Amino acid sequence: MSLPLIEYARQGKTVDAFPILDAHAHIYHMAGCDALPLEDQVREMDRTGIDVVAVSSTLALAADFSRGNDLVADAARRFPGRFLGYCHVSAVYPDRMLPELERCFANPIFRGIKVYQVGPMYDCPAYDSVWAFAKAHRLPVLAHTWGGNMTGFDKAAEKNPEVNFLAAHAGSGFAYQPYIDAAKRLPNFYLDLTYSREHTNMIETIVDAVGPDQIVWGSDTPIFSMAHQLGKVLFARISDEAKRKILGETAARVFGLDLKALAPHKGAKA
Amino acid sequence: MEILDCFCGVGDWATKDPILPSRTDEIVRLMDHCGVAKALVYHNAMKFCGWAPDANRQIVEICQKNPRFIPAFVMGLHPHDGETTLGDYLAALKASKGKAIWLRLPATPYRQARSYASWLIGDWLRACSEKRIPVFFHAEDDDPTLFHTLCSEFPELRLILTGVQYAGDSYLYPLLKQHRQLRVCLGHMYIPSGCPGRFLKHFKADRLLFGSGLPEFSPGGMIAHVQYADIPDADKARILGGNLQELMQEVRL
Numbered sequence: 001m002s003l004p005l006i007e008y009a010r011q012g013k014t015v016d017a018f019p020i021l022d023a024h025a026h027i028y029h030m031a032g033c034d035a036l037p038l039e040d041q042v043r044e045m046d047r048t049g050i051d052v053v054a055v056s057s058t059l060a061l062a063a064d065f066s067r068g069n070d071l072v073a074d075a076a077r078r079f080p081g082r083f084l085g086y087c088h089v090s091a092v093y094p095d096r097m098l099p100e101l102e103r104c105f106a107n108p109i110f111r112g113i114k115v116y117q118v119g120p121m122y123d124c125p126a127y128d129s130v131w132a133f134a135k136a137h138r139l140p141v142l143a144h145t146w147g148g149n150m151t152g153f154d155k156a157a158e159k160n161p162e163v164n165f166l167a168a169h170a171g172s173g174f175a176y177q178p179y180i181d182a183a184k185r186l187p188n189f190y191l192d193l194t195y196s197r198e199h200t201n202m203i204e205t206i207v208d209a210v211g212p213d214q215i216v217w218g219s220d221t222p223i224f225s226m227a228h229q230l231g232k233v234l235f236a237r238i239s240d241e242a243k244r245k246i247l248g249e250t251a252a253r254v255f256g257l258d259l260k261a262l263a264p265h266k267g268a269k270a
Numbered sequence: 271m272e273i274l275d276c277f278c279g280v281g282d283w284a285t286k287d288p289i290l291p292s293r294t295d296e297i298v299r300l301m302d303h304c305g306v307a308k309a310l311v312y313h314n315a316m317k318f319c320g321w322a323p324d325a326n327r328q329i330v331e332i333c334q335k336n337p338r339f340i341p342a343f344v345m346g347l348h349p350h351d352g353e354t355t356l357g358d359y360l361a362a363l364k365a366s367k368g369k370a371i372w373l374r375l376p377a378t379p380y381r382q383a384r385s386y387a388s389w390l391i392g393d394w395l396r397a398c399s400e401k402r403i404p405v406f407f408h409a410e411d412d413d414p415t416l417f418h419t420l421c422s423e424f425p426e427l428r429l430i431l432t433g434v435q436y437a438g439d440s441y442l443y444p445l446l447k448q449h450r451q452l453r454v455c456l457g458h459m460y461i462p463s464g465c466p467g468r469f470l471k472h473f474k475a476d477r478l479l480f481g482s483g484l485p486e487f488s489p490g491g492m493i494a495h496v497q498y499a500d501i502p503d504a505d506k507a508r509i510l511g512g513n514l515q516e517l518m519q520e521v522r523l
Contacts, residue, residue, distance in 0.1 A: 009490065010305055012497030012506075028441045036464045044464070048498050174287060188399030196459045200300065200484065201289040222463035222468055224436040231494020235304060 007242050008049070009234035015049030018244050019263035022053040022226070023251040024142060024168055024194040024218020027075050027083075028068065032056040035222035038252050042079055050219070051248075051263035053083055054255070056142075058223070060088035065096075069104050078111035081262070084255070086114035086142060091126040099134050111255050112166075117144045121238040123152030123159070131160045140164040140254045141190065148175030154182040157189045164254045166216060168192045171202045180209045187214070190254060193246065194218035194229065203236040212238075212245035216254065271503075272444070274511035275301070275309035277432050277457045277481025279326075280332055280339065283314035285377075291485045294336055301338065304489040306482070308419060310370055310514065311339045314485070317378040322346025323354045330366040340518065342406065344375065345382045345394060356393055359403070364523035368514075371378035371398060376408040376433055376458075377486055388423050399426040402520045406455075408433040414441040421449035428453070428517060432481060434460040445446060446473055453513070456492050458483030466509060467500045475505035480514050 008015045018135060022045075027036045035058075036044070045053065055075065060068025065088045072085040087104035089097040104110045113134055121124050122143055134141050143153045145167045157165040170179040170191035176199075183189050193203060204265070207215060217233055219226040233243055252259045280499070282292045290316060291297055301309060311333065313325040326343045333339040343363050348354050373391070374382055383391050386407075398405050409417065409431035415439070421429060432455040434442055439462055446452055454460055454477060466478055480496060482489035496509050 006303075006490075009494040009497065012494070013498075030437075032440060033462065034439070036468070043500070044498075047500060097363060107496035156286060176289075196461065198458070198488045199289075200486060200488045205289050224459070225461040225463055225465060225495050228461045228491040228495035230491075231498070232488070232491035234494060235488065235490020237303065 005234050009231045015230075015234075016049060016266060019052075019248050019259045020050045020112070020230070021248040021251045021255075021257070021259070022050050022264065023166065023216040023217050023254075024192050025055045025221045026058045026223060027055050028058045028071055029032075030223055031124065032059070033223050038075055038078065041222060042082055045082065046223070047218065048227055048230050049058045050226060050230065051266070052081070053219070054086060054112060054251075055083050055087045056086035060114075063090070065090055066100060069100065073107055073109060074102075084112070085110040085223050086112045088114040088116070089130060090116065090119060092119035094126040095217045098129050098133065100128065103138060103184050111257070112139055113141045114145045115141065117146060117151050121152035123155035127156060131156060131163055134163045135160060138256060140166055142166040142168055144168050145196070147173030148178035148179065150182060154186060154189060157186045164188050164190060165190045166190045166254065168218070169195045170194060171206060174199050174202070176202055176206055180239055182204060183210045183214050183244070189214070190250070191215050192218055193233065194220045196220070196224050198232045203232060204238055207238045207242055207246070212242040214267050215246050216251040217246045271507040272307045272511045273480065273493065274304055274514045275306050275481045275482050276430065276514045277455050278309040278311045278484040279314040279317070279429070280311045281314045281328060281487070283320070284318040294332055294339070297484060298336065298338060300484065300488065304493055306489055307470065307511070308338045308340060309484070310342045310518070312344055312372050312375065316344045316375050316380075316481055317445075322382070324360070326362060330362070330368070331334055333366065338520065341366050342370040343368050344372045345391070347383055347391070356397060360397060360523065363403075369518040369521050370404040370406060372406045374408045376483065383460055387418065394426045395420065398428070399424050401522050403523070404428045404517045404521070405428055406430050410435070414445060416435045417445055417452065418448070421445070421452050425449070425451065427451055430455055430479060432457060432483070435462065436462045443472060446477055453477050453479055454478045455481035456495065456509075457481040458487040458492070461492070461495055466496060466505075469507060470501055473492055475508040476513050476516075477498060478509045480510045
């Protein structure tokens with residue numbers, strides 16, 4: 001009989017029961033946060049049982065998105081099968097977005113697009129070419145959102161129903177209701193639980209309202225602890241089936257990935 | 271290993287979000303779910319204009335009814351004749367088997383003191399130093415210079431910072447290196463990547479304490495943060511409960 005998932009976290013036991021796909025993490029340093037060496041980051045993945053991590057570079061977030069995207073490609077090359085890439089683009093530099101998308105997606109390790117909440121709103125025309133690219137290539141888009149302010153991301157999702165939009169930091173600032181409302185309204189709007197804090201009963205509230213088929217999980221490492229973020233879900237008072245979906249199955253579907261192929265050593269559910 | 275939570279509030283408060291727990295049975299259920307044996311608790315009323323002597327009386331009553339709670343008092347300054355004195359606070363703390371004092375609570379617009387300088391609260395800090403009473407301070411928005419000053423002026427003060435952020439290492443490490451009695455609580459949210467393993471390359475495990483931040487924050491993620499760390503089991507046990515146990519045993523009231 002398999003162990004209840006909460007026991008893995010209680011005991012610090014590597015999650016070996018099913019594949020885990022981290023849909024929101026980073027590589028490189030950030031202001032105030034010195035990143036672990038990539039080797040140590042992979043060791044933490046091994047210790048916790050996180051198989052694959054979809055990453056963008058914080059260097060790209062800081063503005064140098066071409067060099068940041070190159071770091072992502074390099075991480076994926078150094079650790080085959082452990083990293084998927086988000087190509088990060090910014091509408092602050094609108095003329096560079098499409099060429100950068102075309103450059104990155106020539107490399108198959110890139111599987112999604114990342115945008116950040118600076119500059120123009122997500123529903124401004126500058127982003128139209130990005131959403132069109134995502135639609136044409138069947139790519140999910142992950143966006144930083146904060147405190148229930150979608151800054152146009154929900155409107156972009158509404159205008160582009162064929163594209164899957166992942167709203168990062170759902171519930172941040174303890175503002176869970178706007179995220180729930182947007183997800184209930186828009187079937188292509190996914191909630192990403194990545195968030196430094198662990199507000200009591202918030203994961204349970206979001207799962208109860210939205211359902212695990214519209215929720216993904218990310219660690220945001222190396223900005224903060226992978227184990228802490230994983231533990232939030234493993235300890236949540238939701239079913240183990242919901243935990244499996246949130247920790248991998250839903251993201252795999254969004255990315256169009258075969259979970260069994262990602263972690264063949266684990267007993268993936270069909 | 272016995273998990274002890276050093277950072278927990280119980281009881282009702284005015285600004286509570288509807289999904290948060292406040293009642294003792296709700297908190298105990300969460301502790302059971304996460305495997306937390308006991309918690310050092312303050313009263314939540316102090317988060318929104320509560321009056322310290324009343325909040326402390328309430329927390330004593332709650333702890334008397336529930337042996338899994340250990341009282342932590344909140345500091346109050348009362349300049350008027352006939353009001354509660356520092357001596358009264360310490361006597362009440364001793365009578366209730368209380369084990370800590372909060373100088374500043376989290377999630378509150380109200381400060382327990384208008385200033386934390388020694389001219390104002392020096393007698394409190396001297397008493398806590400002499401009696402080895404752990405003193406908690408929610409650091410979230412404060413200038414680290416305040417903690418440096420407190421620790422410099424009261425080097426034996428067992429000051430425990432809560433609310434240190436994941437990006438706090440740049441000031442936390444220099445503070446910890448200079449002040450041997452300064453400690454840091456994991457809650458909520460001292461969760462930098464690689465911690466606590468990375469932390470223990472610089473400091474001993476006795477400087478880190480597990481604390482959840484209940485009722486605003488659940489304990490689970492923080493427990494996983496320690497349990498998955500690449501550190502010896504003995505250090506995990508210290509962080510998750512041993513350090514708090516030791517600090518409480520050393521109180522000399």
